[in-house]
Amino acid sequence: MSRLDDGTLSIVEDSSDAAASARGAHLFLVLESLKPLAPPVRISLSGVAQVVFGRGSSRAIGRQQLGNPIQLSVRVADPWLSSMHARLTYVLRRWILEDAGSKNGCTVQGARQTQAQLEDGDIIELGYTFFIFREELPHDVGDPMIFEAPAPDQRIGKLATLLPSLERGFSRLASVAKSTVSVLIEGETGTGKEVIARALHEQSERKGDFVAINCGALPRDLVEGELFGYRRGAFSGATEDRPGLLRSADRGTLFLDEIGDLPAPSQAALLRVLQEREVRPVGATKPIPVDLRVVAATHRPLERMVEEGTFRADLFARLAGYRVELPPLAMRREDLGVIMGTILRELAPERAASLEFAPRAARALLYYPWPGNVRELEKCLESALVLVGEGTRIELEHLPVAVQAALTEAGTGRRPAEGNAEREKLVGLMREHKGNVAAVARTMGKARMQIQRWLKRYDIDAESFRK
Known part of the structure; x- marks a missing residue:
């Protein structure tokens, strides 16, 4: 049986599997604006003391040096990155991003920062490369420290994700597929x-x-x-x-x-x-x-x-017989680059490799809440390809007006307007049921634990509705 777990599909495990699960900080390399088909990457920060970011001749992610504590190096062939661009350091149980004297600076939540304490879901922009930080992502203790999205020919159908629990769900579908369940x-x-x-x-x-x-x-x-x-x-x-x-x-x-x-x-x-x-x-x-x-x-x-x-x-x-629940796109923003790559290969197979996104266009795509989910993203990219004509660079003006408007949220330092409709619906139900989480769960047809996760994710205080 499957259920929604913190915005990702998860499988109800037996006790031995549950003991191997954990939550921990992760960093996602979501999108290289100049190379949107480059495979996105998930990086576990468990046991990591520092991550150093900079420009390289090609992408290279790994240990900066042997020994403990672990220090990682993230190099991307992005000409807008400095050779030593930024550092992400674990200090007093918090992750701090610090500019290392780069030419183009660091952006967190659309705002330029020389130093920032990261929060769950923060979008980080270094040069023309976009990252997302997750503070307590569910995962298995045996998951690899560095996980690159599989190539199209290694996927089950079109299914690809960087989210650990959704990845496990997709993998198990291969076994389920060959049965009659x-x-x-x-x-x-x-x-x-x-x-x-x-x-x-x-x-x-x-x-x-x-x-x-x-x-x-x-x-x-x-x-x-x-x-x-x-x-x-x-x-x-x-x-x-x-x-x-x-x-x-x-x-x-x-x-x-x-x-x-x-x-x-x-x-x-x-x-x-x-x-x-x-x-x-x-x-x-x-x-x-x-x-x-x-x-x-x-x-x-x-x-x-x-x-x-x-x-x-x-x-x-x-x-x-077997149940899966797909989270909305706004709750799997880490997969935006993976999904975009898949769509671009389908819509423009002959020129997809030459396409690139202007930073403002990429930023808008990451901030937009996608109420129409993957289907809306596909229509957005389809129209952008028509508007760009014979060109290869997708600008902000090539995106739908609603997506362009997402930039008004960027630059404020706030988290993206993800799931606004879901948040408003949840607030309305909490108000109607006077903060009774169990009653809201019954109304929405969800587990009580799921409602509690959403309350935390959307920063809603249940107690405020019980007064």
Whole structure:
């Protein structure tokens, strides 16, 4: 079973696995503006006393010298970096970024700083290279100190992440894919649920097709005919036999998108198909065997819908053999460079390697909260490529107006406006339930622990609502 853990997908472990988990400071090299396809990197700061940043002939990240305490060196082929640009030092249980006399200075949260005490989620700009600092990121004690995002040909489908718990979830999907276990993918619209479903199908080695069905788009009076097929003459307008979408996925993968929108009668009919592994077309007298691997997705809280009686508990149990929850893009900002690289390779395969981003454009992309998630990012980059024409440098003016406006937040020294909509929703519910975290959790269909994590992340004081 999976659940959202501090903005990343995590798996509920047994006691032996849980003992190996920890939280610790990490630094992410998110984006090189001049080389957006360069693989982003996660650096664990556990046991590290100091990190030195500077320009190199090529990227090189590793120990600056042998022995303890550990000192790391981060060299990037960024001409706007000085050879000795900045130092990140652990002092009195705090991480301090200090300019080392660089020509172009250091920027934290969009504001120039000679010295800054870092906070969780801070965006650091050194030259044309962007980093994100995380103070207490969940990870396994056995994770590597330096982890580079895998090359496209080493990924499961298009799935790639630098976040440790999400990385483990993606890795386990390879094992799940080769089984017949049903998978339920949960997450906001645009987070990439269909990408995971297609990756599962590609890894499954099933011979049939991948058939995607948007349950919310099916005409309510024709749902069963569309799904299960029908015989000629079964109803007015049935002028020929139709196999239906479920039979089209025979020996393949059936992706039921927005399963929470499926009407109650159709839920019962679908349950029979999953139980009996056979389909009875509308108007037919005999069922037809089908071999289906079912992957379902939803942005709705199915567990709460089960409690309310609007979604069948037995169908939910059939669909939720393995559950994953994709966090919104605003809560996995560390992956922005990884995702951008994937999108650019798809949209412009012949010129992606020559593209670069102006610093102001890169800064806006990192500060924007992405309410439409990965889908919105893809549309943003697609339009930018059109506007840049034959050029190779994407400027701020090539980005949508809403993304450009994110720069008004940058330069204030504040954290990005990530998850503003989520924060406002949470504040409203906390006010409505007078600070009762358990009641808010029930309303949102989330675990109580998840609400507590979000309260901490968005700096919301539950006590203030109980007065």
